[in-house]
Amino acid sequence: MAPRRRSIFLRTRRAPGLVLAGAALILGMNAARAAPPIVVGTTISETGPLAADALFQLRGEQLAIAKANAAGGWLGRRIVLKYYDDKSSPGTAVRLYQRLITEDKADLLLGPYSSLVTVAIAPLINKYKMATLEPGASVPTIYVPGNKWNIQTVASSTTYLHQLLPLARKDGAKTVALLGLQSAFTLACDQARTAQAKSLGLKIVYSTTYALPQPDFSSIALAIKNARPDVVLACTYYPDAVGITRALHEQGYAPRYLGETVGPVEPAFIAALGPLANRILSNTSWWPNFKTPGNRTFIADYRKKFAGMPDYHAAAGYSAVEVLGAAVKATHSLDQGTLRKWLLEHTVQTVQGPYKVDANGRAVGATQDMVQIQNGVLKLVSPPALAQAKVLVPYTGS
Amino acid sequence: MLALQLVINGILLGGLYVLLAQSLNLIFGVMGVVNLAHGSFIVVAGLFTYWFTIRSGVSPLVVLPMAFVAMGAVGAMVQRFLIEPLMRFGNRAELLSLMVTFGLSYVLVDLALQLWGSDFVSVPYLQSSWTIAGLAFNQALVIAGIFAAAISAALYAWLNFTLSGKALLAASQSPVGAICCGIDVGRVRLVAFALGVGLAAAAGVLVIIVTPLAPETADDFTLLAFVIIALGGLGNYLGVAAAALVLGLVQSAAGYFLGGNAEYVFPYVLLLGVMVVQPQRFRRAAA
Numbered sequence: 249m250a251p252r253r254r255s256i257f258l259r260t261r262r263a264p265g266l267v268l269a270g271a272a273l274i275l276g277m278n279a280a281r282a283a284p285p286i287v288v289g290t291t292i293s294e295t296g297p298l299a300a301d302a303l304f305q306l307r308g309e310q311l312a313i314a315k316a317n318a319a320g321g322w323l324g325r326r327i328v329l330k331y332y333d334d335k336s337s338p339g340t341a342v343r344l345y346q347r348l349i350t351e352d353k354a355d356l357l358l359g360p361y362s363s364l365v366t367v368a369i370a371p372l373i374n375k376y377k378m379a380t381l382e383p384g385a386s387v388p389t390i391y392v393p394g395n396k397w398n399i400q401t402v403a404s405s406t407t408y409l410h411q412l413l414p415l416a417r418k419d420g421a422k423t424v425a426l427l428g429l430q431s432a433f434t435l436a437c438d439q440a441r442t443a444q445a446k447s448l449g450l451k452i453v454y455s456t457t458y459a460l461p462q463p464d465f466s467s468i469a470l471a472i473k474n475a476r477p478d479v480v481l482a483c484t485y486y487p488d489a490v491g492i493t494r495a496l497h498e499q500g501y502a503p504r505y506l507g508e509t510v511g512p513v514e515p516a517f518i519a520a521l522g523p524l525a526n527r528i529l530s531n532t533s534w535w536p537n538f539k540t541p542g543n544r545t546f547i548a549d550y551r552k553k554f555a556g557m558p559d560y561h562a563a564a565g566y567s568a569v570e571v572l573g574a575a576v577k578a579t580h581s582l583d584q585g586t587l588r589k590w591l592l593e594h595t596v597q598t599v600q601g602p603y604k605v606d607a608n609g610r611a612v613g614a615t616q617d618m619v620q621i622q623n624g625v626l627k628l629v630s631p632p633a634l635a636q637a638k639v640l641v642p643y644t645g646s
Numbered sequence: 647m648l649a650l651q652l653v654i655n656g657i658l659l660g661g662l663y664v665l666l667a668q669s670l671n672l673i674f675g676v677m678g679v680v681n682l683a684h685g686s687f688i689v690v691a692g693l694f695t696y697w698f699t700i701r702s703g704v705s706p707l708v709v710l711p712m713a714f715v716a717m718g719a720v721g722a723m724v725q726r727f728l729i730e731p732l733m734r735f736g737n738r739a740e741l742l743s744l745m746v747t748f749g750l751s752y753v754l755v756d757l758a759l760q761l762w763g764s765d766f767v768s769v770p771y772l773q774s775s776w777t778i779a780g781l782a783f784n785q786a787l788v789i790a791g792i793f794a795a796a797i798s799a800a801l802y803a804w805l806n807f808t809l810s811g812k813a814l815l816a817a818s819q820s821p822v823g824a825i826c827c828g829i830d831v832g833r834v835r836l837v838a839f840a841l842g843v844g845l846a847a848a849a850g851v852l853v854i855i856v857t858p859l860a861p862e863t864a865d866d867f868t869l870l871a872f873v874i875i876a877l878g879g880l881g882n883y884l885g886v887a888a889a890a891l892v893l894g895l896v897q898s899a900a901g902y903f904l905g906g907n908a909e910y911v912f913p914y915v916l917l918l919g920v921m922v923v924q925p926q927r928f929r930r931a932a933a
Contacts, residue, residue, distance in 0.1 A: 295759060295862060297766070297860065299764035299860075300764070303895070336862070366807075451667070456906045456907075457905065457906055458905070458906020459906070459911075460907070462909070462910060463659075464655075464662070464897075465901040465906075466655040466658075466659065466784065466898065467652070467899075467900075467906075468895070468905075468906055468909075469899025470648075470655065471902050487766045487857070487860075490768055490858050491858070494773055497773060497774060498775040500773060500775065500782050516766070516767060520768040520769075520770055520858065521773070522772075536838035611887060
């Protein structure tokens with residue numbers, strides 16, 4: 249009788265190893281299936297009047313998440329950014345955040361772009377107790393006693409262009425005209441600059457707010473011309489910044505200082521106005537020459553992925569993800585209460601500078617600096633330690 | 647001097663409003679088609695103007711005849727394939743045209759988003775003023791006003807003194823009667839709608855010189871145009887021109903004396919007042 253052949257699995261000495269490898273493979277596959285990605289939910293204004301700036305914020309968030317995934321993710325899990333287009337509409341954003349929280353079951357949230365939209369979703373965030381970093385909401389009225397879950401990561405709108413009036417005062421300016429768009433962030437800025445003007449002893453010779461759409465700013469420009477202020481400071485978004493600048497020129501008035509908040513830092517602003525944009529002052533919470541951790545890498549990665557330079561909105565989105573990642577890694581948790589406690593108590597160094605908030609979630613670490621368009625190029629003119637150029641006066645509109 | 651400057655600013659602003667409204671007045675006021683895509687046609691033409699002038703370096707005024715002809719052709723196709731089939735529904739055609747053009751407006755806005763993105767853009771052209779006797783005349787608005795005046799006069803003359811214009815009026819008043827008179831009603835409506843859309847495109851070419859545009863601003867222009875033709879009287883060309891000028895003057899004064907918010911709200915305040923005092927002007931009238 250021929251000897252019975254042993255099973256191949258018993259014949260080979262490698263059998264135990266094969267069994268172990270197979271078991272490891274099966275266990276690994278099970279582990280991968282059991283570790284779903286961390287879903288970070290947000291809305292962004294891909295369309296609508298806020299889209300021009302919102303797109304930069306989205307890109308910053310996408311870049312930071314890609315970088316985090318390349319480094320292994322958070323808690324050993326991949327991170328997925330799930331976002332919807334809120335169309336620059338507060339109402340739409342509320343419905344979409346409701347969906348992110350209740351249907352999509354997002355693990356973490358990031359706030360939308362703009363104070364206008366964030367003010368609308370803030371109560372929802374508090375209702376569902378989701379620790380949400382707000383990279384696009386500078387209006388301070390969200391972060392007041394009673395707010396527990398909205399956490400600001402950008403400088404408050406009350407600090408926009410805060411260097412302009414003291415600078416002008418020191419230069420001998422005596423009068424100012426203040427303009428503000430009817431929107432949450434711009435009105436907060438307008439109120440802060442009004443209070444600042446009064447505290448500096450500047451006479452407010454003209455002041456108005458306005459709404460969009462406004463096809464023509466001639467009346468406002470004519471009123472400013474007749475008041476002849478040394479400084480015109482407008483709390484704007486992009487289309488009204490363009491409209492006011494043109495109208496002042498068309499009515500034949502050039503103040504010694506012209507400052508506009510959102511608008512001048514967008515490349516399209518200089519393209520739209522040409523020489524009229526020269527010597528306009530504006531603000532930024534981030535600049536390429538900041539010596540903040542990871543700033544050079546952020547710029548290089550952004551240029552490689554998106555072409556063109558990032559702006560401060562992109563830096564805000566990127567920084568928010570940096571802070572969120574720091575919180576998740578430090579607490580080893582996705583528990584909202586745990587994250588919130590950590591976020592309120594800690595400082596994180598980001599590409600746009602230090603993140604730190606007070607007990608109400610209001611940013612106390614972030615700052616706004618000043619830029620000026622000089623010969624078609626934006627230059628950082630404040631703070632002095634980082635300034636690329638001195639402030640040029642007067643504004644000539646040419 | 648101040649009063650004179652306010653009047654000049656108001657008239658120039660009114661000229662822009664005439665430009666925005668007259669083409670809609672032709673389509674809605676005379677043809678009875680509620681064209682909710684009016685603002686979309688304006689914005690698409692404006693954005694195309696931006697795209698073309700930035701790449702070619704030519705003056706946006708060179709684009710104007712191109713936009714007029716091209717969009718006129720688009721308007722002809724819209725009338726032929728979307729609007730004309732609705733005419734067989736008689737009195738319901740007006741409501742149906744509203745629904746169709748509502749959908750069309752979204753298609754056009756989305757097309758513009760796909761082609762040119764969602765950013766506000768503007769053409770840096772005619773950004774200064776002519777100064778005469780110390781008074782500033784906004785260059786862009788002056789050009790827009792000249793075109794507006796020419797368009798209004800041409801439309802008025804066409805509708806009242808030419809056979810084809812009278813045929814359109816006849817077709818809008820009584821399609822059956824017009825057919826009995828041997829008028830090709832379908833062809834007349836095609837020409838009118840194409841002309842209306844072409845004129846809206848011309849308005850868009852001039853508007854983007856005055857103010858930044860983005861696809862999502864289309865509805866703002868539709869709403870403003872409806873307000874103006876409602877104030878002036880549907881189908882009444884001289885009335886609409888007068889209403890636009892009055893609105894420009896009122897806004898100029900309101901903006902100066904009461905501030906930006908008053909300037910923004912006054913068109914709607916005026917509309918409410920007219921609706922209460924003279925509701926009969928919302929019936930369509932002969933030009």
